[in-house]
Amino acid sequence: MKTQVCIIGGGPSGLLLSQLLHLKGIENIVLERQNREYVLTRIRAGVLEQGFAELLREAQCGERMDREGELHHGFYIAHDGRLDRIDLHQHSGGRSVMVYGQTELTRDLYEGRDRLKGQVIHNAEDVQPHDLKSAHPYVTYRLGDEVVRIDCDYIVGADGFHGVSRRSIPKTVLKEFEKIYPFGWLGVLSRTKPVSPELIYARHARGFALCSLRSQVLSRYYIQVPLSDSVEQWSDDDFWVELKRRLPDEVSQRLVTGASIEKSIAPLRSFVAEPMRYGNLFLAGDAAHIVPPTGARGLNTAGSDIYYLYHAMVAQYHRGDSSGLDLYSQKALARAWKAQRFSWWLTTMLHTFPEALEYDQRLQDTDLSYLFSSEAAMRSLAENYVGLPF
């Protein structure tokens, strides 16, 4: 088989790039190791920057997001028994975020691929990129007993943190930066009315909590738990009791509880791999970087990678201009590190750290009081949360 761009990974990064390139007449094939149903069972991000939402519309996959998603102009921070609102609209020069689940947008992207008769190959096993430094790289994979080869011009590794692409860059070239947090997030999805029209990030001595939503009848909640916890230890009732203890009374009293339809624990890490290009392999999304979900930057940083790569490939194929590809790693990393900083800062300010010095806890208190006393601090938070420019 032959194509122009072979994309490894059929998550949001791979599908979004595939759809955008197709619309510009750039041939591509997506290789996904799971089946579509499995990919669509994963419950992940919920908040989209305007830039990501605009990319989805450009990919002709934004119609349901615009119909069912919710524009949010602010969110709350709960602390010391009270709620304080962050007015994103006021402090970011009139911008907002779109609340629309990653599962739904991934479904929209799959349907977009189907509409354009895009090539997404599921259950692709043993995917392996080859000859990355040559002008004629190729990818092999196995479908059942058959080994298939795809010759291409470029390979995009959009295969997430546990994918094969990053591991294909020689250890003598790749540099990895990592910070592991001493806790995880226990997340619950429930068919209940959300407790608040806008998100609530709660800082509490018992640990962080987050009240989010997918729609007015589907709520998403998280509580910080020790890394040693397992999902089996947490009954739905125990979860609701603990969540209420971390919220101000005015919120916990109106919390509508219900059966969890999804319950999982995600560890928190900060991770960046450099460079994001090796020969004709380009890393994008979680294959290159991971953030703690506190700042809702994970999927959105994948979005800026895709934006840069899409425009770079259009320049290359339509005008023979390789400058975007040559600068891709530098540009994508510059923005990814800003997302790393913001996610680390918000995580550090809002979570409890078991080994923290009392001095560190005072710094957390001060960070929060400075935020609510400074227009500059509020503007900084707002511009990062709505999304820095691509």
Ligand code: FAS
């Ligand atoms: P993905 O991991 O989504 O997709 C990679 C795809 O590649 C997968 O479908 C995988 O099956 C496939 N693949 C892997 N190896 C392969 C191989 N060898 N061959 C072929 N295919 C292969 N972000 C937020 O902004 N907010 C959140 O609340 C949030 N919560 C999260 C919770 C969890 C548990 C996780 C893991 C992530 C969360 N994230 C969150 C981040 C998440 O949304 C990612 O940023 C987003 O999924 C990135 O998308 P992709 O880069 O496409 O990677």
Ligand code: PHB
């Ligand atoms: C979510 O709705 O899953 C969500 C929202 C905001 C975050 C993290 C997760 O910061």
